[in-house]
Amino acid sequence: MNSKKTLILAMLLTALAAIYFASERLAAKKAQRPEVTLAAGFDKGRAAAITIKSPAKDAVVLKKQAGSWTATSGKKTYAADASAITALLGQIGNMKSGTMVSKNSKNFDAFEVSAGKAVDVKIEDAAGRVLAWVLLGKNGPDIFSTYVRAHDAQTVYLVPGFLKNAADQELNGWRDKLLFKLDTDKITLFSVSGDKDLDLRKTTAGAWQAVCGGRVLDIPTEAAKRIISGFAALSAADFSEDSMAQAKLDKPVRTITASLSDGSQRTLSLGGDKNAFQQFVKTGGVEQIYVVEKAQLDGLAPSCEDLKNSGKAPDTAKAPAAVKQ
Numbered sequence: 356m357n358s359k360k361t362l363i364l365a366m367l368l369t370a371l372a373a374i375y376f377a378s379e380r381l382a383a384k385k386a387q388r389p390e391v392t393l394a395a396g397f398d399k400g401r402a403a404a405i406t407i408k409s410p411a412k413d414a415v416v417l418k419k420q421a422g423s424w425t426a427t428s429g430k431k432t433y434a435a436d437a438s439a440i441t442a443l444l445g446q447i448g449n450m451k452s453g454t455m456v457s458k459n460s461k462n463f464d465a466f467e468v469s470a471g472k473a474v475d476v477k478i479e480d481a482a483g484r485v486l487a488w489v490l491l492g493k494n495g496p497d498i499f500s501t502y503v504r505a506h507d508a509q510t511v512y513l514v515p516g517f518l519k520n521a522a523d524q525e526l527n528g529w530r531d532k533l534l535f536k537l538d539t540d541k542i543t544l545f546s547v548s549g550d551k552d553l554d555l556r557k558t559t560a561g562a563w564q565a566v567c568g569g570r571v572l573d574i575p576t577e578a579a580k581r582i583i584s585g586f587a588a589l590s591a592a593d594f595s596e597d598s599m600a601q602a603k604l605d606k607p608v609r610t611i612t613a614s615l616s617d618g619s620q621r622t623l624s625l626g627g628d629k630n631a632f633q634q635f636v637k638t639g640g641v642e643q644i645y646v647v648e649k650a651q652l653d654g655l656a657p658s659c660e661d662l663k664n665s666g667k668a669p670d671t672a673k674a675p676a677a678v679k680q
Contacts, residue, residue: 390451393505393512394487399444403481409474409523417529419481426529434531443521447478447487450503452512459509466502466511468492473504474523491519532591534623534638534645539583541615549609549625551656555579567659574662585654586613589623591645592633602635602644603627611655625652 405417416427417435424435456466463469473490480486492502494517501518504511545555554566555574563579565572599605604626611623622639629635629646636647 390453393450397448397487399448401480402478404479406477428526435529436531450514452514454513456513457511466492468504474519476522527594534589535621539587542583542613543616544614546612547656565659565662572663593646595644604637
């Protein structure tokens with residue numbers, strides 16, 4: 356094939372490609388519809404009960420009483436993670452779509468929005484009135500979207516977001532994972548014993564000192580607050596059904612105690628390793644065993660030397676330049 360024919364063929368292919376993309380844009384434009392709010396009139400502030408049913412998991416009921424949420428499945432009820440519930444309510448309330456994919460009930464199974472395949476989310480107010488009721492199906496073609504159908508509706512929409520993933524959780528996924536609820540400003544003494552030895556105490560002037568190995572060291576306030584804030588922010592990655600002996604919490608390797616100005620205490624016991632990155636722990640007075648990331652625990656028991664040096668500015672002095680010969 357000579358160069359003239361090659362040039363003509365290239366021009367022809369370019370023209371065909373231009374026609375194809377133009378037709379695709381035109382088809383997409385024709386397919387566009389005004390965005391539809393799938394939970395029109397939904398007021399998340401009125402939500403008092405959320406029932407989540409999944410084909411692969413036990414039903415979970417989230418209830419709000421006296422301003423606090425609980426999570427129940429079967430005969431088990433626990434305090435719930437309010438932030439996770441708020442996030443779900445926000446996603447449901449913000450569901451909008453301009454992409455209608457089907458009005459044929461025969462297609463419900465294919466999009467997993469049928470009663471037997473969808474994650475069924477019903478939200479009610481305190482009087483039992485339904486505020487929103489949606490069926491969440493499988494992820495869309497781009498993975499970052501979800502097929503959704505309103506309960507008793509025929510229309511299936513493709514909605515942006517991982518909606519099914521947010522709702523389809525086991526009971527433990529909805530539980531409150533924060534180990535402590537305390538005011539860090541009220542902590543006056545922070546003690547570590549066992550495989551580590553450290554005491555942090557607040558002076559009457561509000562400064563912090565570290566006591567370890569019989570030595571008393573003044574330490575930067577920021578360093579002390581960082582440790583105490585880390586203790587207060589401890590959250591579980593999971594919950595364990597192991598026995599105290601199996602988790603090695605019958606003989607803890609380390610105990611951390613925070614003493615408060617009102618005379619109360621908060622205690623954390625560290626047991627064996629769950630794996631290379633997680634460790635079993637429990638709090639005082641509670642039989643529940645938690646699984647916590649070691650990265651959270653490591654910062655709670657630094658050495659006195661590290662604490663002493665934590666306030667020092669890094670050495671930025673440069674080595675003298677070599678003398679030219």
